[in-house]
Amino acid sequence: MTGIVIAGVAHSHVDYATAELRARQDLSLLGVFDADRDAAARIAEPFGAPVAESLDALLALGPEIVVCAGVYSERAATVIAALESGADVLCDKPLCIALDELDQIVAACRRTGRHVALMLEKRTYPETLALQAALRSGEIGRPVAFSSWAPHKLLRDVRAPWFLDPARYGGILADLLVHDVDIALQVTGATRGTVRGWLGPQIDTGFHLQGGATVSFGDIGGPVLSAEVDWLTPAGSEIHGDYRMRVVGTEGTAELYWGRGRCELTTATQARHDVALDAGRRPAEDALDALLAGGERAAEATSDAILATRIALLAEQSARSGGIELTWEHTA
Numbered sequence: 001m002t003g004i005v006i007a008g009v010a011h012s013h014v015d016y017a018t019a020e021l022r023a024r025q026d027l028s029l030l031g032v033f034d035a036d037r038d039a040a041a042r043i044a045e046p047f048g049a050p051v052a053e054s055l056d057a058l059l060a061l062g063p064e065i066v067v068c069a070g071v072y073s074e075r076a077a078t079v080i081a082a083l084e085s086g087a088d089v090l091c092d093k094p095l096c097i098a099l100d101e102l103d104q105i106v107a108a109c110r111r112t113g114r115h116v117a118l119m120l121e122k123r124t125y126p127e128t129l130a131l132q133a134a135l136r137s138g139e140i141g142r143p144v145a146f147s148s149w150a151p152h153k154l155l156r157d158v159r160a161p162w163f164l165d166p167a168r169y170g171g172i173l174a175d176l177l178v179h180d181v182d183i184a185l186q187v188t189g190a191t192r193g194t195v196r197g198w199l200g201p202q203i204d205t206g207f208h209l210q211g212g213a214t215v216s217f218g219d220i221g222g223p224v225l226s227a228e229v230d231w232l233t234p235a236g237s238e239i240h241g242d243y244r245m246r247v248v249g250t251e252g253t254a255e256l257y258w259g260r261g262r263c264e265l266t267t268a269t270q271a272r273h274d275v276a277l278d279a280g281r282r283p284a285e286d287a288l289d290a291l292l293a294g295g296e297r298a299a300e301a302t303s304d305a306i307l308a309t310r311i312a313l314l315a316e317q318s319a320r321s322g323g324i325e326l327t328w329e330h331t332a
Contacts, residue, residue, distance in 0.1 A: 002292060004090075005063040006032045007055055007078050008070015009043050010160065013092040016119050016284040017067040021047060023282060026292070033058040034070065059085040065291055068092065072175070073168040076101035079116060083108040088291045088298065089116040090284065093178050095309045097170025099317065102309055109302060117291050117301035118308070121283035122179040122243075123186070127256040130263040130275045131247060134254055135187060139267050141251030143187050146225040148180040148245040154209070154231040164205045172211040173197050173316040176229035180245060181215060182308040184225045187247070190217035191330035195311055197319030200230070207231075213315035303330070 004027055006017060021027050033052040034040040040051045052058035059066070059081060066082035068075055069092040076096035082089045083105075095118055096102050109116060122128055134140050162168040169175065184190075193216040200210030212228040233241055243258040252267035266272040290301035307330050314326045 001028050002026055002065060003028050003030045003061070003063045004065040004067060005030050005052075005058050005061055006040075006043060006067045006069065007034075007058055007082065008068055008074065009034045009039050010036070010071045010162065011069045011092055013119065013283075014043060014067070014069035016092070016121065016282070017069065017090065018043065018046075019282055020284050020288055023285075030061040030063055031058050055081060059087070063087050065090055065288075071162050071168055072097050072170045073162075076105060079105055080108045083112045083114045083116070086112065086114065088114050090288055090291060091116060091118055091305070093118050093120065093309075094170060094174050094312070095305055097174050097313075099310070099313050102306065102313060106306055115291060115294075115298040115302045116305050117287035117298070118178070118182075118305040119284045119287050120179060120182050120304075120308070122183060122258065124281040124283060124286055125258055126277035126280040127258050127261070127263040128183060129280060130277055131183075131187075131245075131254050131256055134252075134265055134275070135249075139252055139265060140247065140249030140254055143247050143249050144223050145248040146180070146184050146187075146223065146227075146245060148225065148227045148243075150176055150180065150227070150229040150241060150243050151233045152176070152229075152231050152241045153233045153235060153237065155235060156203075164203070164207045166206045166208075169207065171316040171320075172199070172208045172229055172231070173213060173319060174312050177211075177213055177227060177315055178308045178312040180225060180227045181311045182304065183245070184215065184217060184223065185304070185308060185311075188217040188223050190222065192328065193217045193222070193311075194325050194327050195314050195318060196323050196325050197315035197317070198323050199319045211319060213318070215311060215315070 029047040029049040032040045032044040197213040202208045210230040215225040245256040247254040255264040263275045290297045
């Protein structure tokens with residue numbers, strides 16, 4: 001039985017971790033901590049777990065895995081403390097909100113030999129699995145271009161104040177871009193490239209409602225991702241976000257409509273058609289499996305989390321610096 005704790009429940013993605021606790025028999029929730037004790041109690045109570053008085057008290061319970069879903073600006077400190085305690089970390093995105101924080105997390109992983117994994121749920125969606133199958137089969141050839149759109153509902157009236165504070169939120173690109181960057185990284189296998197970011201309108205708190213980036217993968221002439229993210233989906237929409245990605249390959253195209261449960265292919269031999277979708281996986285399932293497996297799988301999950309986060313943070317830095325081009329590179 002693997003003992004886990006939950007450090008921070010400020011974001012609803014903590015539900016990804018509790019779903020694993022309900023679905024699996026190999027996990028035990030040892031405790032929960034959040035500065036909002038009532039919020040922590042709501043997560044802990046269904047599992048009969050205690051609410052810790054502090055992060056230190058939580059880590060003193062001796063967990064093997066620490067789940068982090070707290071306020072974004074507090075995540076880096078929580079992740080590092082968890083690693084230093086001897087635990088691996090299963091984190092909601094963003095892993096952190098600044099490049100210097102990311103460097104500190106990388107150093108802590110190397111120093112402790114522990115691992116971090118991000119709950120990158122778009123990987124597990126049926127539409128993404130269909131894309132991967134189409135690429136393996138060669139139906140659309142080699143990917144050369146990606147375009148994605150990730151609109152979300154802001155629902156400002158129900159958002160916690162911290163979420164709308166740029167100093168605690170970090171930035172729209174740091175938060176939302178990571179998913180589509182991660183998918184492009186998985187598909188291309190690239191280890192270096194460039195990124196340019198941009199930001200759109202903002203509300204009175206300085207919180208940006210829109211942004212985007214152009215990310216190149218590999219050398220000049222390699223695949224490029226053009227991505228837009230926003231908090232502009234109207235409250236009346238039937239779905240939270242009409243997330244989409246178009247993948248152009250040398251032999252065809254794939255259109256993913258994550259918000260609508262569809263994947264369409266157009267190939268050299270077939271007109272545009274819907275692909276039958278298999279069941280997806282739970283949002284935190286793969287990341288947790290990697291940590292439990294340890295070894296190369298955990299190391300790969302750590303590398304993936306760090307690189308996708310770095311590119312998203314560089315996009316945010318670029319956007320805040322007038323859209324300058326910055327380079328990124330995978331480092332062991």
